[in-house]
Amino acid sequence: METKPGKEKPLKYVMLAGIYNEPRSGYELTKWLQVVGQHCWSVEHSSVYPALRELEKEGLISSERLPGTRGPERSIYSVTDSGREKLTVWVANASPRPAIKDEQILRVLCFDLLPRETALRQIAEVRAHHQSQLEFFLARQAALTEKQLGPLLVTRRGVLAEQAYVAWCDEVSEIIARRPA
Template sequence: MSLKHGLLGLLNYGPMTGYELDKAFRVSLSFFWQAKTSQIYRELDAMELCGWLTSERIIQSEKPNKRVYTITNSGKEALADWLSLPGSDIDHAMRVKSAFLMRVFFAGETSTEQALKMLRSYRENCLERIKGMNDAYEAISEYGMVISNNKKSKYWEIVALYGDVFFDAGLAWADKAIALLEEEK
């Protein structure tokens, strides 16, 4: 997946400002695809140059002016083409590339206390992410009402379920790893 396809997917639900896209991205996609606000705006500009979207500047007197983005037919075709690609990214989804796990693998070179500190920090991060998944479910509910399409919001829910299971698995792993190291003490 690329950022541009995620943005096209969000715009396919309806016109949005850059701010609204950034917010929608953060509450719905950010647990599996991270993007900085500056990256989002850079992609929007590039996609407009490609003809995948248009933008309209709205002049406001009480608030700052805003720019509303709308997906074009060309953008809808690009999204449909991307969605219809064979599942070559499935194999990539099964691979883990983690500097953190590399550090854990070599943590035998450090003290048990240092390794425990690292694992406890990871555990706390999992707990925060689990709590943060509530934002994803709220977004599913909120945007599901906006687009009035239960089928589409059902797929959002399926992806959020992956996030739930992923972070729960991380928490369970951390608990077991911590218990193993605490047995050494």
């Protein structure tokens, strides 16, 4: 019995999406995930190669050994017709509500335990990180065209998410600054 697209491991579809956009080596796929998918999906590098082997075994991708740019041969993975069909079915279905796992928000829940200056320092550090991410996404967005629709839309989501996080940090800082020391 075939599993419904939403019931399978999401990693399978993350990998298919990355390879669909451009045939890649496992290393290139890991780097792609760090750039394009950093705000929507995290993948441990150690899980990339086992997932690629599984996808190839299932006939959803194929590999070709090609000379490396700076070293030995490497496997370049491409989506097969079967993989493209499976990916299309998955893309056509709605996603479940995303699980939000943000340790910083959990810490803010307990900011009343901290002295005002400690909380302000922490939120300033968080804001600086998200501001840096925002600048990264804005630069990436400027380099993309509508011919790169998927990466452009995902990057745009990254821009909006980082803008919202920076604005939230500013609001948190203002509220904490009004607290007695």
